[in-house]
Amino acid sequence: MVVSGMSEDQLRRRRARNLVIAAALVALVVVFYVLTIVRISGNLG
Amino acid sequence: MQESVRAGTIGVAGEVRELARDLFVLFKPGVMQLVLFTSLVALLLAPKALHPVLALVVMLALAAGAAACAAINNWYDSDIDRIMARTRRRPTAQGRIAPEEALGIGVVLAGFAVAIMGLAAGWLAAALLAATIAFYVFIYTMWLKRRTPQNIVIGGAAGALPPVVAWVAATGRIDLLPIVLFAIVFLWTPAHFWALALYRAADYGRAGVPMLPVVAGRAATARQVALYALLTVAASLVPVATGELGLAYGLVAAVAGGRLVLAALRVVRSDSDVLANRLFRFSITYLFALFAAMLLDRALGGPWVPWW
Incomplete structure (x- = not known):
């Protein structure tokens, strides 16, 4: 089946790529969050 | 990834696994092991101890920096990587990751590495890390590698700097x-x-x-x-x-x-x-x-x- 000019295979690859990017973004958010908490608690201490 | 090259009928999970494998190879795990181990030793030898979480982030920054160098190197060298037996299995040489994508991944990782190093351990360590990445990319990969047999002598400085970066991250001085x-x-x-x-x-x-x-x-x-x-x-x-x-x-x-x-x-x-x-x-x-x-x-x- 072809949706908006892309085959099933291409759509699946795009989904996989998007999942990897999403995971990387979540990891990035977690790193910045933890970093901020540690720095703030260090400054408070 | 270059959509035409991935063949077969695996599911999304299989695609993610393949992509993760390709990224793993793209980031040159052998070199990264060396960079991380020598840096970890420097971090542990330093007379001033970092908070464990900050130390972990410093290591993550160094890993991201090494991965950035590797990805950008894969982009720049994809033409010769296709010719050499040692490197022809690299995902950029085989077309599973487009060289331009490797460049994009490398640039984003480099920015990420420098940013978290600066936030975790100060901007002197971050500047040193940025200089290390720039040295590897511009001086070694783009300038020396294809021009002189002294390429790896001078370029070796990039691989030798991470322990210094780690030390500076812990102590703020050299x-x-x-x-x-x-x-x-x-x-x-x-x-x-x-x-x-x-x-x-x-x-x-x-x-x-x-x-x-x-x-x-x-x-x-x-x-x-x-x-x-x-x-x-x-x-x-x-x-x-x-x-x-x-x-x-x-x-x-x-x-x-x-x-x-x-x-x-x-x-x-x-x-x-x-x-x-x-x-x-x-x-x-x-x-x-x-x-x-x-x-x-x-x-x-x-x-x-x-x-x-």
Whole structure:
């Protein structure tokens, strides 16, 4: 089946790529969050 | 990823696994192991301890920096990577990751690495990390690699800087010990890579990379390998002479160093790919053993006290 000019295979690859990017973004958010908490608690201490 | 190249009918989970595998290869895990291990040792040897979470973020920044260098290198070298047997399986050489995508991944990772290093450990360490990445990309990959047989000598500075970055991240300053760590990895790099180049000379020649065996011949290269092995061992003994590391480290440095020099001399005496390969593999063990011995020495209570 072809949706908006892309085959099933291409759509699946795009989904996989998007999942990897999403995971990387979540990891990035977690790193910045933890970093901020540690720095703030260090400054408070 | 280049959509036309991935074939087959695996599901999304399979695609994610394949992509993760390709990214793993793209980031040159062998080089990254070395960068992370030498940096971790520097971080642990530093007289000032970082908060464990900040230390973890520093290591993550160094890993991201190394991955950025590798990805950008894969982008720039994808043309010669296709020609060389050693590198033709890289995802950029095979078209599973487009070179431009590798460049994008590398640039984003470099920015991420410098940003989190700056936030976690200060902007001096971040600036040093940025300089290391820039040195590897612009000086080694784009300028030296295809122009001079001294490429890996000068370019080796990029691989030797991470322990200094880690030390600066922990202490905020540069002392004698991180400079010695830099010198050890810097002097070790030619002995290590020229041993590889000896048995991969035809490969480099085909790709037009002027590695020393291609330009100056095998005998001259073997002599240079022995010279750099000797210099590496000499540098490795400096921390013992200055009293920064003690007997346990000194013994490992002397014994492993002696073996490194012997392996190099064997390559000088007999022009053999097998011996060059053996030296290449031992040089990796040597560096890991040396840095592990630094930690062992410190654990045995050797810090800052001469053993004699």
